[in-house]
Amino acid sequence: MNKFQKLQFKSIDDFLEYLPEDELKIVNRLRQLILDCIPDCVEKLSYNVPYYYRHSRICFIWPASVPWGNVKMKGVQLGFxxxxxxxxxxxxxxxxxxxxxxxxxxxxxxxxxxDLLRSYILEAVMRDEKLKKK
Known part of the structure; x- marks a missing residue:
């Protein structure tokens, strides 16, 4: 546990079980899209939310029900x-x-x-691939 969060998930499944139904539906759809676009990615919890890696961090999914300090959120964020x-x-x-x-x-x-999100995810993967070549 860190000073910004009072939660500590041990696994992605723990994270998913914690989410309210409305957020879970969005998270599941985003996860499926990411995993379809990046089948060789590593899905790993960081800051109690799933991050997706290949050579570096590519993107993450952050639902409002997983707090970060005093930051107030609504909805589910897909971050690049x-x-x-x-x-x-x-x-x-x-x-x-x-x-x-x-x-x-x-x-x-x-x-x-x-389709639009897929294009952003695939571009992020191409950027990540360039990092490998450096």
């Missing part, structure tokens, strides 16, 4: 760890005051634009 390097001409991703990590927040499963 190097979102600042993604081509986002349509400004689909939320930047807030962050310089590197960009997110998209979902409030309902029907908000998930599968």
């Amino acid at each position: 760890c190097n979102g600042n390097k993604l081509n986002d001409e349509i400004k689909y991703l939320e930047r807030g005051n962050r310089k590197q990590v960009y997110i998209k927040t979902f409030y309902d499963v029907k908000d998930i634009e599968t």
